[in-house]
Amino acid sequence: MSGIRRTGTRAALSTLPLVIGLLGTAAAPAGATPHHPGTSLTCRGKGVDPDALIRQKTETVIHAPLHTIWKLQTDVERWPTWQSPVETAKRLDHGPLRKGSVFRWTTPAPATPTTPATTLEITSTVEQLKHHSCIRWTGPAIGDGLRIDRGVHVWNFTKVAGGVRVSTEETHRGAQVESNVPLAKEILRRGLEQWLSDLKAAAEARAHGRTC
Numbered sequence: 001m002s003g004i005r006r007t008g009t010r011a012a013l014s015t016l017p018l019v020i021g022l023l024g025t026a027a028a029p030a031g032a033t034p035h036h037p038g039t040s041l042t043c044r045g046k047g048v049d050p051d052a053l054i055r056q057k058t059e060t061v062i063h064a065p066l067h068t069i070w071k072l073q074t075d076v077e078r079w080p081t082w083q084s085p086v087e088t089a090k091r092l093d094h095g096p097l098r099k100g101s102v103f104r105w106t107t108p109a110p111a112t113p114t115t116p117a118t119t120l121e122i123t124s125t126v127e128q129l130k131h132h133s134c135i136r137w138t139g140p141a142i143g144d145g146l147r148i149d150r151g152v153h154v155w156n157f158t159k160v161a162g163g164v165r166v167s168t169e170e171t172h173r174g175a176q177v178e179s180n181v182p183l184a185k186e187i188l189r190r191g192l193e194q195w196l197s198d199l200k201a202a203a204e205a206r207a208h209g210r211t212c
Contacts, residue, residue: 041154041169043134046127048152052171053181056188059167062200064207066157066164070132072202073155076103082202085194087119097135101126109146115176118143124153133157149174166199168192 040047041057048055062069072082074097079086089105091097104123111117120143128136135155141148156167170188177184 041134041156041167043136043154043156044128044130046136046154048154048169048171049150049173052152052173053178054172054184054188055170056185056192057167057169058189058192058196059165060196060200061160061163061165062203063163064203066132066159068206069157069164069166069199069203072199072206073135076105079105083195083198085198097126097129099126099129101129109143114179116145118146120146120148122151146176147174148172148177166196168196 040050072078076089076097077091079089085107087106087108089103092102092104093100102123102125104121106119106121109115109118109120120141122139122141124137124139126135126137128134134157136153138150138152140150150173151170153170154168156165158165158167170192172184172188
C-alpha cells in the first residue's frame with residue numbers, strides 16, 4: 001500500500017501512501033488513470049477489503065521490460081534507493097519475495113490537524129503472489145499517535161504494446177483514518193500516484209541504461 005520524500009517523507013503497505021499526500025501534491029505519472037471503485041483488482045482471487053471506507057485505485061503504463069519492473073517492486077530492501085519516501089526497509093525472511101514473506105519498513109509522517117509528526121513502522125505480509133503478474137500484501141502501520149489498523153494493497157502487472165500496464169489498488173481501515181474519510185482518500189490517492197511515478201522513473205531509467 002502505498003511516500004514521503006527522503007528530503008521530505010511517505011506511508012502505506014501498503015499503508016505508506018496515506019502519509020505521502022500530506023507533504024504536498026505529487027504529479028501523477030504520465031498516463032495515470034483513476035478507476036471507479038466498483039471494479040477491484042485481484043491476485044489469485046483475492047482483492048482489497050470490500051467493506052473499507054478508504055479505497056483508491058490507479059494505473060500507468062511503464063515503458064520498460066516486465067522483469068525490470070518486477071525486480072524493482074519485489075526487491076524490497078532496495079526500495080529506499082529509488083522510492084524516495086521510504087527511509088528503511090528490511091525483509092524478515094530470505095529468498096525471492098513469495099507468499100508468506102514479511103517485510104518491515106519505516107517512513108516519517110508529518111503532523112496533521114489531528115495527529116502529531118511521527119515515524120510509521122509498517123509490517124507487510126505477502127498474502128498472494130504470482131510471478132510477473134500480481135502481488136497482494138496486508139498489514140498495519142503504527143507510529144506515536146497515528147495508526148492504520150489494516151491496509152490491503154494489490155498490484156497487477158500486464159504487458160501491453162510498448163511496455164507494461166501497472167495497476168494498483170489499496171484500502172485502509174482504522175478509527176483514526178476513518179475519522180476524516182475524504183481527506184484519507186485524497187491522501188491515499190496521492191500516495192499511490194507517487195509510488196507509480198517513482199516506479200516508472202526507476203524502471204524507465206534502467207531500461208535506458210541510466211542510474212536510478
